[in-house]
Amino acid sequence: MNSLEALLAQSSWSESLDPAQAAQLRAEIVERSVPADGFVCQKGEPVEAWIGVISGLVKISSVSFEGKAVTFAGVPSGGWFGEGSLLKPEPRRYDAIALRDSRIAYMPRRTFQRLLDTSIEFNRFLLLQINERLGQFIGALEHERLLGPEARVARCLAQLFNRLLYPRADNRLEISQREVGFLTGLSRQRVNQALQLLQERGLLRVEYGRIVVLALEELETLE
DSSP, rough: OOOOHHHHHHHHGGGGHHHHHHHHHHHHOOOEEEEETTTEEEETTOOOOOEEEEEEEEEEEEOOTTTTTEEEEEEETEEEHHHHTSSSSSSSSEEEEEESSEEEEOOOEEHHHHHHHHOOHHHHHHHHHHHHHHHHHHHHHHHHHOOHHHHHHHHHHHHHHHHTTTSSSSSEOOOOOHHHHHHHOOHHHHHHHHHHHHHHHSSEETTEEEEESHHHHHHHHHO
Protein backbone atom coordinates (compact mmCIF):
# COMPACT_ATOMS: atom_id res chain seq x y z
CA MET A 1 0.00 0.00 0.00
CA ASN A 2 1.23 3.50 -0.86
CA SER A 3 1.85 5.62 2.22
CA LEU A 4 4.05 8.47 3.40
CA GLU A 5 6.24 5.90 5.13
CA ALA A 6 6.67 4.02 1.84
CA LEU A 7 7.52 7.25 -0.02
CA LEU A 8 10.18 8.12 2.53
CA ALA A 9 11.56 4.58 2.52
CA GLN A 10 12.02 4.83 -1.26
CA SER A 11 13.85 8.16 -0.91
CA SER A 12 17.56 7.39 -0.56
CA TRP A 13 18.34 10.53 1.44
CA SER A 14 16.02 9.41 4.27
CA GLU A 15 18.34 6.50 5.13
CA SER A 16 20.74 8.92 6.81
CA LEU A 17 18.16 10.15 9.34
CA ASP A 18 18.23 8.81 12.90
CA PRO A 19 14.90 7.72 14.48
CA ALA A 20 14.28 11.11 16.11
CA GLN A 21 14.96 12.99 12.88
CA ALA A 22 12.74 10.61 10.92
CA ALA A 23 9.91 11.05 13.41
CA GLN A 24 10.23 14.85 13.24
CA LEU A 25 10.19 14.71 9.44
CA ARG A 26 7.02 12.62 9.34
CA ALA A 27 5.33 14.97 11.83
CA GLU A 28 6.15 18.07 9.75
CA ILE A 29 5.11 16.75 6.34
CA VAL A 30 1.50 17.49 5.41
CA GLU A 31 -0.51 14.93 3.42
CA ARG A 32 -3.38 15.92 1.16
CA SER A 33 -5.72 14.13 -1.23
CA VAL A 34 -6.03 15.80 -4.62
CA PRO A 35 -8.83 14.69 -6.96
CA ALA A 36 -8.30 13.99 -10.67
CA ASP A 37 -7.81 17.28 -12.56
CA GLY A 38 -7.20 19.12 -9.28
CA PHE A 39 -4.23 21.39 -8.63
CA VAL A 40 -1.35 20.02 -6.58
CA CYS A 41 0.17 23.50 -6.83
CA GLN A 42 -0.41 26.50 -9.09
CA LYS A 43 1.63 28.87 -11.20
CA GLY A 44 2.17 32.24 -9.54
CA GLU A 45 1.66 31.11 -5.95
CA PRO A 46 4.37 31.39 -3.26
CA VAL A 47 6.60 28.30 -3.09
CA GLU A 48 6.29 26.95 0.44
CA ALA A 49 6.87 23.20 0.10
CA TRP A 50 8.79 20.41 -1.61
CA ILE A 51 6.25 18.02 -3.08
CA GLY A 52 6.21 14.22 -3.16
CA VAL A 53 3.74 11.88 -4.86
CA ILE A 54 2.61 9.21 -2.41
CA SER A 55 0.17 7.71 -4.90
CA GLY A 56 -1.25 8.78 -8.23
CA LEU A 57 0.19 10.66 -11.18
CA VAL A 58 0.95 14.38 -11.51
CA LYS A 59 1.48 16.46 -14.65
CA ILE A 60 3.81 19.47 -14.49
CA SER A 61 2.69 21.99 -17.09
CA SER A 62 2.06 25.61 -17.97
CA VAL A 63 -0.54 27.50 -19.99
CA SER A 64 0.19 30.78 -21.80
CA PHE A 65 -2.09 33.80 -21.74
CA GLU A 66 -3.22 32.73 -25.22
CA GLY A 67 -4.27 29.33 -23.87
CA LYS A 68 -1.43 27.28 -25.35
CA ALA A 69 -0.40 24.47 -22.99
CA VAL A 70 2.93 22.72 -22.63
CA THR A 71 3.71 19.68 -20.46
CA PHE A 72 7.17 19.54 -18.90
CA ALA A 73 7.05 16.21 -17.09
CA GLY A 74 4.93 13.56 -15.43
CA VAL A 75 5.64 12.54 -11.84
CA PRO A 76 4.39 9.10 -10.72
CA SER A 77 4.27 7.60 -7.24
CA GLY A 78 7.62 7.79 -5.48
CA GLY A 79 8.77 11.02 -7.11
CA TRP A 80 9.55 14.41 -5.60
CA PHE A 81 9.52 17.74 -7.42
CA GLY A 82 9.81 21.47 -6.85
CA GLU A 83 13.31 21.66 -5.38
CA GLY A 84 14.39 24.20 -8.00
CA SER A 85 11.48 26.47 -7.13
CA LEU A 86 12.38 26.33 -3.43
CA LEU A 87 15.95 27.34 -4.18
CA LYS A 88 14.86 30.55 -5.97
CA PRO A 89 13.08 33.56 -4.38
CA GLU A 90 10.27 33.78 -6.92
CA PRO A 91 6.67 32.61 -7.38
CA ARG A 92 6.03 29.16 -8.81
CA ARG A 93 6.40 29.10 -12.58
CA TYR A 94 4.26 26.07 -13.43
CA ASP A 95 1.09 24.21 -12.53
CA ALA A 96 1.09 20.67 -11.15
CA ILE A 97 -2.18 18.86 -11.86
CA ALA A 98 -3.30 15.42 -10.67
CA LEU A 99 -4.18 13.23 -13.66
CA ARG A 100 -6.00 10.84 -11.31
CA ASP A 101 -6.99 10.85 -7.65
CA SER A 102 -3.65 11.32 -5.91
CA ARG A 103 -2.18 11.46 -2.43
CA ILE A 104 0.43 14.18 -2.08
CA ALA A 105 3.10 14.95 0.53
CA TYR A 106 4.09 18.57 1.19
CA MET A 107 7.41 19.06 2.99
CA PRO A 108 7.43 22.60 4.43
CA ARG A 109 10.13 25.02 3.35
CA ARG A 110 11.62 25.10 6.87
CA THR A 111 12.01 21.31 6.85
CA PHE A 112 13.55 21.33 3.38
CA GLN A 113 15.95 24.06 4.45
CA ARG A 114 16.95 22.19 7.60
CA LEU A 115 17.81 19.08 5.58
CA LEU A 116 19.70 21.23 3.10
CA ASP A 117 21.75 22.75 5.94
CA THR A 118 22.47 19.53 7.84
CA SER A 119 22.42 16.50 5.52
CA ILE A 120 25.17 15.69 3.05
CA GLU A 121 23.07 12.83 1.69
CA PHE A 122 20.14 15.17 1.05
CA ASN A 123 22.38 17.63 -0.79
CA ARG A 124 23.85 14.84 -2.90
CA PHE A 125 20.36 13.61 -3.75
CA LEU A 126 19.24 17.10 -4.79
CA LEU A 127 22.31 17.59 -6.98
CA LEU A 128 21.64 14.33 -8.81
CA GLN A 129 17.91 15.02 -9.00
CA ILE A 130 18.37 18.48 -10.50
CA ASN A 131 20.85 17.10 -13.03
CA GLU A 132 18.47 14.32 -14.03
CA ARG A 133 15.57 16.76 -14.27
CA LEU A 134 17.62 19.05 -16.53
CA GLY A 135 18.35 16.11 -18.80
CA GLN A 136 14.67 15.21 -18.79
CA PHE A 137 13.59 18.70 -19.84
CA ILE A 138 16.21 18.89 -22.59
CA GLY A 139 14.97 15.52 -23.81
CA ALA A 140 11.36 16.71 -23.73
CA LEU A 141 12.24 19.65 -25.98
CA GLU A 142 13.97 17.28 -28.39
CA HIS A 143 11.00 14.90 -28.39
CA GLU A 144 8.53 17.71 -29.11
CA ARG A 145 10.47 19.08 -32.06
CA LEU A 146 12.19 16.07 -33.63
CA LEU A 147 10.39 12.82 -32.84
CA GLY A 148 7.27 11.20 -34.26
CA PRO A 149 4.35 9.91 -32.14
CA GLU A 150 5.76 6.40 -31.60
CA ALA A 151 9.11 7.68 -30.32
CA ARG A 152 7.45 10.41 -28.21
CA VAL A 153 5.33 7.81 -26.44
CA ALA A 154 8.35 5.53 -25.98
CA ARG A 155 10.50 8.29 -24.49
CA CYS A 156 7.66 9.51 -22.25
CA LEU A 157 7.21 6.04 -20.76
CA ALA A 158 10.97 5.59 -20.36
CA GLN A 159 11.18 8.85 -18.39
CA LEU A 160 8.63 7.54 -15.91
CA PHE A 161 11.04 4.66 -15.18
CA ASN A 162 13.96 6.90 -14.26
CA ARG A 163 15.10 5.11 -11.10
CA LEU A 164 16.69 8.18 -9.56
CA LEU A 165 13.71 10.48 -10.03
CA TYR A 166 11.02 7.86 -9.46
CA PRO A 167 12.12 4.78 -7.48
CA ARG A 168 10.21 1.71 -8.64
CA ALA A 169 10.18 -1.92 -7.60
CA ASP A 170 9.19 -3.46 -10.94
CA ASN A 171 8.63 -2.85 -14.65
CA ARG A 172 4.88 -2.19 -14.41
CA LEU A 173 3.35 1.26 -14.66
CA GLU A 174 -0.24 1.99 -13.72
CA ILE A 175 -1.17 4.47 -16.44
CA SER A 176 -4.00 4.87 -18.93
CA GLN A 177 -3.77 5.85 -22.58
CA ARG A 178 -5.60 9.07 -21.69
CA GLU A 179 -2.87 9.91 -19.19
CA VAL A 180 -0.12 9.13 -21.70
CA GLY A 181 -1.90 11.50 -24.07
CA PHE A 182 -1.84 14.30 -21.50
CA LEU A 183 1.89 13.81 -20.92
CA THR A 184 2.84 13.64 -24.62
CA GLY A 185 0.37 16.13 -26.06
CA LEU A 186 -0.98 13.45 -28.39
CA SER A 187 -4.56 12.35 -28.93
CA ARG A 188 -5.72 9.11 -27.31
CA GLN A 189 -6.03 7.57 -30.79
CA ARG A 190 -2.42 8.41 -31.68
CA VAL A 191 -1.26 7.08 -28.32
CA ASN A 192 -3.15 3.83 -28.92
CA GLN A 193 -1.56 3.42 -32.34
CA ALA A 194 1.92 4.11 -30.95
CA LEU A 195 1.47 1.64 -28.08
CA GLN A 196 0.29 -1.07 -30.47
CA LEU A 197 3.37 -0.56 -32.64
CA LEU A 198 5.67 -0.63 -29.60
CA GLN A 199 3.95 -3.80 -28.41
CA GLU A 200 4.40 -5.44 -31.82
CA ARG A 201 8.11 -4.64 -31.57
CA GLY A 202 8.27 -6.40 -28.22
CA LEU A 203 9.22 -3.29 -26.24
CA LEU A 204 6.21 -3.31 -23.93
CA ARG A 205 2.92 -5.03 -23.18
CA VAL A 206 -0.36 -3.16 -22.91
CA GLU A 207 -2.71 -4.38 -20.18
CA TYR A 208 -5.92 -2.89 -18.83
CA GLY A 209 -4.95 0.36 -17.10
CA ARG A 210 -1.32 -0.68 -17.06
CA ILE A 211 1.78 -0.88 -19.26
CA VAL A 212 4.50 -3.46 -18.69
CA VAL A 213 7.90 -2.36 -20.01
CA LEU A 214 9.92 -5.19 -21.55
CA ALA A 215 12.86 -3.31 -23.08
CA LEU A 216 13.54 -0.05 -21.23
CA GLU A 217 16.85 0.78 -22.94
CA GLU A 218 15.25 0.49 -26.38
CA LEU A 219 12.40 2.78 -25.32
CA GLU A 220 14.93 5.33 -24.07
CA THR A 221 16.74 5.48 -27.41
CA LEU A 222 13.92 4.97 -29.91
CA GLU A 223 13.88 7.55 -32.71
